[in-house]
Amino acid sequence: MSSRRGGKNRAFWPLIGFILALSLGVLAWALGPVVIDWMDDTNIVRGFPSPEVPRTTWNWIATGVMFVVLLMLASLVVAAARPKQSTDVKEKELVKERDQMRREIKAKKELQRRINKQMKDR
Secondary structure, rough: OOOOOOOOOOHHHHHHHHHHHHHEEEEHHHHHHHHHHHHHHOOOOOOOOOOOOHHHHHHHHHHHHHHHHHHHHHHHHHHHHHOOOOOOOOOOHHHHHHHHHHHHHHHHHHHHHHHHHHHHHH
């Protein structure tokens, strides 16, 4: 895989992403109950957590929310750290091709004009 553009060990990127997601899941599982306790102690939201909903349900909800937030942050960091892809098309090459096309069109018109003039003179 090292012959492809973009770097070495590209085949392992999905595995690394899976390991990153698993580690974020473990981190969220550890932080979920802590967030619920913190929100309960600080009374940020009045009446939270609701006594009608079991504590384990709140822990799972907090774990899910923490996982999504951590995954979004990790995705943002990975996207920001990703090297910029170089494009195959360069601006100078495009300008050269456009100028060449214009010259070809001009040459065709000149040739057609000469042919028309010769046909007229006969």
